[in-house]
Amino acid sequence: MSAGNAGPLPQAGGSPDAPATPAPPTPSTVDLPRGEALELSEAPIIMGATPTRVVVLGGPHDSGKTTLICSIYERFRREPFAGLVFSGSRTLFGFERASHLGRCASGLPSPETERTSLKMSRRMFHLRLYDGNCSSHHNLLLTDLSGEEFENVRNYTDACRELTIIARADHFVLLVDGKKLQDIALRQQARDETDTILRRLVETGMLGIRSRVDILFSKWDLIEQDPAGSRAKDFAATVETQLRERFAQYFAKMRFAPITARRPDGLAPPASGVEGLLPSWCRESRLVQRVPKFSVEGKSNLREFDRFVDMVR
Amino acid sequence: MTTTEGCHLLIGLPATGKTTFLAAFWYVVKRTSYGRALHVDALPDNLEYLNRICDAWLKGETQERTIRGRVHRAAMRLRNPETNHSCEAVFPDLSGESFGQHWAQRQWDTNYDTLARTASGVVLFIHPKRKDDSYNIADVARAEAILREPSDRNPEAAASGATAQEPVPWDPLKAPTQVVLIDLLQFLVGEPCCHPRLRVCVIVSAWDLVEKQPKMPKRWLETEMAILYQFLTSNPQIIEPCVYGVSAQGGDLADGQTRERLLLEAEPVNRIRVVDADGQASDITEPMRWLIA
Numbered sequence: 279m280s281a282g283n284a285g286p287l288p289q290a291g292g293s294p295d296a297p298a299t300p301a302p303p304t305p306s307t308v309d310l311p312r313g314e315a316l317e318l319s320e321a322p323i324i325m326g327a328t329p330t331r332v333v334v335l336g337g338p339h340d341s342g343k344t345t346l347i348c349s350i351y352e353r354f355r356r357e358p359f360a361g362l363v364f365s366g367s368r369t370l371f372g373f374e375r376a377s378h379l380g381r382c383a384s385g386l387p388s389p390e391t392e393r394t395s396l397k398m399s400r401r402m403f404h405l406r407l408y409d410g411n412c413s414s415h416h417n418l419l420l421t422d423l424s425g426e427e428f429e430n431v432r433n434y435t436d437a438c439r440e441l442t443i444i445a446r447a448d449h450f451v452l453l454v455d456g457k458k459l460q461d462i463a464l465r466q467q468a469r470d471e472t473d474t475i476l477r478r479l480v481e482t483g484m485l486g487i488r489s490r491v492d493i494l495f496s497k498w499d500l501i502e503q504d505p506a507g508s509r510a511k512d513f514a515a516t517v518e519t520q521l522r523e524r525f526a527q528y529f530a531k532m533r534f535a536p537i538t539a540r541r542p543d544g545l546a547p548p549a550s551g552v553e554g555l556l557p558s559w560c561r562e563s564r565l566v567q568r569v570p571k572f573s574v575e576g577k578s579n580l581r582e583f584d585r586f587v588d589m590v591r
Numbered sequence: 592m593t594t595t596e597g598c599h600l601l602i603g604l605p606a607t608g609k610t611t612f613l614a615a616f617w618y619v620v621k622r623t624s625y626g627r628a629l630h631v632d633a634l635p636d637n638l639e640y641l642n643r644i645c646d647a648w649l650k651g652e653t654q655e656r657t658i659r660g661r662v663h664r665a666a667m668r669l670r671n672p673e674t675n676h677s678c679e680a681v682f683p684d685l686s687g688e689s690f691g692q693h694w695a696q697r698q699w700d701t702n703y704d705t706l707a708r709t710a711s712g713v714v715l716f717i718h719p720k721r722k723d724d725s726y727n728i729a730d731v732a733r734a735e736a737i738l739r740e741p742s743d744r745n746p747e748a749a750a751s752g753a754t755a756q757e758p759v760p761w762d763p764l765k766a767p768t769q770v771v772l773i774d775l776l777q778f779l780v781g782e783p784c785c786h787p788r789l790r791v792c793v794i795v796s797a798w799d800l801v802e803k804q805p806k807m808p809k810r811w812l813e814t815e816m817a818i819l820y821q822f823l824t825s826n827p828q829i830i831e832p833c834v835y836g837v838s839a840q841g842g843d844l845a846d847g848q849t850r851e852r853l854l855l856e857a858e859p860v861n862r863i864r865v866v867d868a869d870g871q872a873s874d875i876t877e878p879m880r881w882l883i884a
């Protein structure tokens with residue numbers, strides 16, 4: 279509670295010896311929850327109270343991480359989604375702020391999303407969802423890493439080691455920009471940076487046998503609408519095959535999915551493609567895992583990771 | 592005979608019919624000849640506010656806007672003729688702007704805090720024309736495509752003169768109504784009030800506007816305010832919801848013919864239209880009867 283009572287103020291122009299006239303009383307105020315996206319330090323408020331799943335979204339700048347978070351919220355704004363029902367959020371104010379550039383009130387001719395700065399990186403958006411299948415509520419914390427931080431992770435081991443939030447996450451979601459897959463000048467770089475970031479995270483132990491990793495090909499609507507979209511689809515299939523061969527054995531779970539978080543012409547509902555993922559984000563914890571299968575093949579390039587796995591085993 | 596006490600918050604954004612509802616409700620409960628309807632045991636000592644709003648309602652006048660920051664405290668002792676249960680009910684009438692400020696400023700004053708912490712129920716007011724006033728650009732684009740009236744810019748972009756480089760800054764007061772209402776309820780069932788369980792009666796006001804559509808109040812809420820409906824119905828441990836459609840003044844008073852028709856009613860209570868969640872006719876005290884039961 280913040281007391282806002284104003285103290286007595288000297289009367290303007292009055293004699294310094296004259297008794298001060300009390301200012302009109304200002305009612306005291308009570309602070310309400312901020313409602314903004316949570317700082318990392320605030321997460322225990324939710325995590326300490328009820329079982330909570332943490333989903334970390336990574337990917338290069340403009341790959342659609344924040345748009346994906348906003349689109350899930352927008353989907354609930356119009357209907358129950360993926361068998362889940364909206365039951366509350368401690369970050370409604372933050373969701374609304376983050377969704378602004380996609381709304382008519384922004385005055386923009388086409389929807390946009392505010393770029394996540396390094397300062398805003400790792401902020402957490404909260405959803406409380408009711409799951410009819412198991413008749414229980416789930417707390418979900420969705421957090422996105424800024425493109426800048428993502429680039430640092432790709433470039434520097436030390437930056438990667440600081441990302442302990444990924445090691446603690448129940449799910450790590452890596453976005454691959456579908457727009458880049460369409461462009462023959464950019465697609466190989468998109469594949470390489472995905473490969474590099476996964477390898478970096480594995481070698482530093484940020485991802486491991488408890489990790490559940492989803493690789494999402496974002497902006498899939500662009501590929502679907504492209505007359506030459508089959509080329510991008512084939513390339514995405516190749517990327518999936520190669521990443522699965524190289525990394526799936528080191529994670530508790532690895533999935534791939536094409537998504538359209540927000541189609542600018544509105545011809546697809548928000549968060550299309552996420553319906554198959556969201557229930558498992560809610561239900562599956564990194565603390566509940568299957569025994570990973572380790573193969574000798576493909577491990578030769580991941581010596582540091584091997585040592586980490588051995589240490590854990 | 593049993594007697595209880597209860598403070599019932601009237602929550603709603605501006606012009607959602609809170610005061611009109613209270614005026615019509617007061618008119619009904621101070622008379623004793625309406626079957627199952629609640630009635631007052633005795634007139635309260637201070638009737639200045641209730642008389643003022645009731646007079647305006649009887650004259651078919653639009654209620655004066657409640658001044659922001661001012662709380663009109665309408666107290667009355669209500670009796671349920673069926674159960675003989677008596678309740679000392681308090682209905683604080685606060686301006687809709689104040690509720691908007693609670694959301695936007697993330698604080699409320701200590702006077703309201705006391706009321707909120709002692710509340711035993713909530714009446715949540717929604718005007719059907721303010722169901723959700725925050726459209727997505729993508730949804731507008733889709734609607735334009737369906738109507739085959741494409742435009743280069745969304746209407747607010749055209750009005751504001753904004754360009755792609757200069758978005759209009761975010762204004763929390765323009766957030767969707769249903770989102771604001773959810774947060775206002777979360778202040779009650781969560782911090783700072785932490786009510787373990789709360790009855791929430793949703794009043795869709797100006798129901799005469801909705802009746803032209805073949806929807807019942809529950810169905811209307813589910814489809815038109817989807818996320819609020821989800822919130823209300825998925826928290827049975829902490830929220831017990833119900834919904835009514837209410838036309839407390841009976842029609843649009845700005846329309847001369849409608850106003851005359853309403854004023855010609857021999858008995859003012861016949862202006863009021865109330866339907867329960869499934870569309871069955873009811874009386875204006877039914878929502879309160881449910882709330883104080």
